[in-house]
Amino acid sequence: MKKITLKGLFFGALLSSVMLFAGCSASNSTTESTQTKTDALSHKVSIPEHPKRIIGSYLEDYLVSLDVKPVAQWTVGKGSIQHYLQDDLADIPTINFDLPYEDVLKFEPDLLLIESNSMVEGGKYAEYSKIAPTYVVKNGDKVTWQEKLEDIASVLGKTKKADQVIDTYEELVTTTKEQLKDKISGKSAAVLWVTNNSAFMVAENRSSGNLLYDQLGFEVPNLTKEISKSASSDWSPVSLEKLATLDADYLILVNSDKSAAMFEDQIWQNIPAVKAGNLWEFGPETSWLYNGPIAYTQMIEDIQEKLEK
Structure with a gap:
């Protein structure tokens, strides 16, 4: 029988310890590291370094x-999707805008990006957090799309890409203002959305209003100023009678109701921009109802096309 010495036992135990440590190290190296980020509601969220299954309802433009x-x-019901993004999202299944718990669970996300504080009211944040790390991005009336993009990028480790997107966009704004200054300077524009024979006007500091007035330098029509004083969302209802006072040089129409009776009304037909042939009509499949770097870029391209004719 082979003699077992104290020295042999010592080296055997040492070798086992080394192998155990190496095994633990190898196991830990395959475990994805995380980062802790504080979201818009002050939650400290542990986020995987490279999330692969992300849900970001109404944040698809940014993603x-x-x-x-x-x-x-994102979708509303079964048919309302962001058509302008479908070159990239055509094969992506839909989830309703309010993120039903069971539907979220079905997609097995490893990160939930939440577009607004209201989406997680009533205990919904705690429920979502049981499924995956849940991060509420910067949001609110005074948060620009650039700030929102930077926040999302910091979560996803894409800050350099976000900088490129912002720089490219700001260069586009500068170039557009310079090339079209003779057709923008001193000219006013308004944006209307018509759906179900009802009209809604965009507020001057929201969505496409921010683009037209703050970024490109169009003048704000008096009716837009009036409506903006009490605006609580991007789009505010405006009556046909009120539209009779609209003094905009250009009228941008997002038309979701081509057969609307209001278009046959004399009041509509006598709106100065309509009468002068300065009505720019776009369908709901375009980016004019949405927000984000892609949406804003496409809006600028639409404006360029109309003004360069």
């Missing part, structure tokens, strides 16, 4: 601009 594809995309 696509960062070269990220979500596992599900």
Whole structure:
């Protein structure tokens, strides 16, 4: 029988310890590291370094601009999707805008990006957090799309890409203002959305209003100023009678109701921009109802096309 010495036992135990440590190290090296980020509601969220199954309802514009594809995309009911993003999202299944718990669970996300504080009211944040790390991005009336993009990019480790997107966009704004200054300077514009034979006007500091007035330098029509004083969302209802006072040089129409009776009304037909042939009509499949770097870029391209004719 082979003699076992104390020295042999010592080296055997040492070798086992080394192998155990090496095994633990190898196991830890395959475990994805995380980062802790504080979101818009002051939650400290442990986020995987490279999330692969992201849901960001109504944040798809930002994700696509960062070269990220979500596992599900925003919809209202079954038919209202962001058509202008479908070159990138055509194969992505939909999830309703209010993120039903069971539907979220079905997609097995490893990160939930929440577009607004209201989406997690009533205990919904705690429920979502049981499924995946849940991060509420910067939001609110005074938060620009650039700030929102930077916040999302910091979560996804895409800050350099976000900088590129912002720089490219700001260069586009500068170039557009310079090339079209003779057709923008001193000219006013308004944006209307018509749906179900009702008209809604965009507020001067929201969505496409921010683009037209703050970024490109169009004048704000008096009716837009009036409506903006009490605006609580991007779009505010405006009566046909009120539209009779609209003094805009250009009228941008997002038309979701081509057969609306209001278009046959003399009041509509006598709106100065309509009468002068300065009505720019776009369908709901375009980006004019949405926000984000891709949406704003496409709006500018639409304006360029109209003014360069």
